[in-house]
Amino acid sequence: MRRQSFCKGFADAGGHPRFCFLGLLLRQAERKSHVFGLSSVAQVVLGRGEFGQYLSINLGFGIGVTLGIHAAGGISGAHLNAAITITHCILGNLPWRKLPAYLLSQFLGSSLAAATIFGTYYGIVGNFMVTGPTATASIFSTYPHPCMSFDALSILVIHDEKNNGALKGTQALLTGILVLGIGLGMGMNTGYAINPSRDLPPRIFTAIAGWGVDVFTAGNYWWWIPVIAPTLGSLVGSLIYKLLIDFHNQSLLESGNEKGHLASLKHHWSKSKTLSETACPQAG
Numbered sequence: 282m283r284r285q286s287f288c289k290g291f292a293d294a295g296g297h298p299r300f301c302f303l304g305l306l307l308r309q310a311e312r313k314s315h316v317f318g319l320s321s322v323a324q325v326v327l328g329r330g331e332f333g334q335y336l337s338i339n340l341g342f343g344i345g346v347t348l349g350i351h352a353a354g355g356i357s358g359a360h361l362n363a364a365i366t367i368t369h370c371i372l373g374n375l376p377w378r379k380l381p382a383y384l385l386s387q388f389l390g391s392s393l394a395a396a397t398i399f400g401t402y403y404g405i406v407g408n409f410m411v412t413g414p415t416a417t418a419s420i421f422s423t424y425p426h427p428c429m430s431f432d433a434l435s436i437l438v439i440h441d442e443k444n445n446g447a448l449k450g451t452q453a454l455l456t457g458i459l460v461l462g463i464g465l466g467m468g469m470n471t472g473y474a475i476n477p478s479r480d481l482p483p484r485i486f487t488a489i490a491g492w493g494v495d496v497f498t499a500g501n502y503w504w505w506i507p508v509i510a511p512t513l514g515s516l517v518g519s520l521i522y523k524l525l526i527d528f529h530n531q532s533l534l535e536s537g538n539e540k541g542h543l544a545s546l547k548h549h550w551s552k553s554k555t556l557s558e559t560a561c562p563q564a565g
Contacts, residue, residue, distance in 0.1 A: 315394035315479055317345030323398050323420045327405050339464035342473055347457030354453060363387055363477040364515040372519060387478035395421050395483035399490055418492050418499075421483035423474040423507050474507040481508050 321341025324332040346361060353359040360366045366383045369375035375383075398420065399406070406417050439455045464473060474480060484504060488496045497504045 315345060315391050315483075316397055317348070318342035318473070318479070319394055319398045319421060319483070320401070323402050326417060326420050327402060335468070336465075338473075339461050339468065342464060343457040343461035345457075346460045347453045350453035350456055359453075361387065361476070361478065362511075362515075364475070364511040367512050368515045368519050371516060372523070384478075388482045391478050391482040392486050395486040399486070418487050418496055421487045422480050422496065422504075423471050471507070475511045475514075477508045477511055 318338070318341045321333060321338045325334065325337055349361050350359040360369070360383060363384055366375065366380060366387070370377050370380050402420075439452055439459065460473075460475075463475060481504075484496050488494060
């Protein structure tokens with residue numbers, strides 16, 4: 282009985298009462314989305330460019346996000362990003378009680394992905410440098426370059442059905458292309474510093490695995506930027522979308538519903554009048 286209650290409570294917190302294994306599914310989706318990205322970084326860094334270039338990293342993360350959404354999109358929405366999940370909670374799209382389950386699954390999945398890549402390439406890593414020409418910590422987390430910036434995500438453009446959103450079968454692919462585009466156009470500054478769930482758990486893992494506290498002190502304690510900045514950027518981007526697009530769509534929808542209601546009343550009145558005249562014909 283207690284186990285049933287626990288499972289139901291965890292499933293409800295995750296957003297789907299029929300799946301007690303939701304946490305596992307979310308974790309596997311998160312792991313799948315990051316394994317492709319982190320492994321592509323590992324090949325480029327460890328192979329010194331012989332087994333891939335920067336484009337390989339972009340494609341790896343894009344493919345990983347696409348597969349992760351396909352794995353869990355129908356159950357949880359497959360946020361795969363703590364910044365997106367927190368933004369949905371702030372905007373009222375997701376109850377706050379579900380936030381811990383989402384974040385826990387995302388963080389565990391990302392940590393498992395880092396452990397998978399570490400185990401796969403353990404014999405090749407060779408050193409535990411955080412910065413410099415032989416650094417390998419960048420395989421798992423992002424580190425600052427001479428300049429940096431952060432970008433708001435445009436997920437709502439793809440998933441908002443009220444604004445000519447993408448067909449459900451294409452949303453995962455288009456989201457993967459979005460991640461690919463961010464990397465191709467704005468990845469030079471910080472790499473893929475757009476996801477706290479992708480950055481913080483692997484950073485903690487690398488600190489434990491041998492890289493030490495340098496993963497947190499590098500770049501003048503830069504580690505907190507990829508945690509806070511994407512969340513703020515996602516919130517600002519979503520608010521801008523709400524103000525400039527979503528509210529406008531709501532007004533058009535309400536206006537259309539009002540016109541439809543008036544037309545329906547007019548039609549009903551005309552029909553009632555016709556029936557009344559037919560039932561009570563005037564004497565000739």
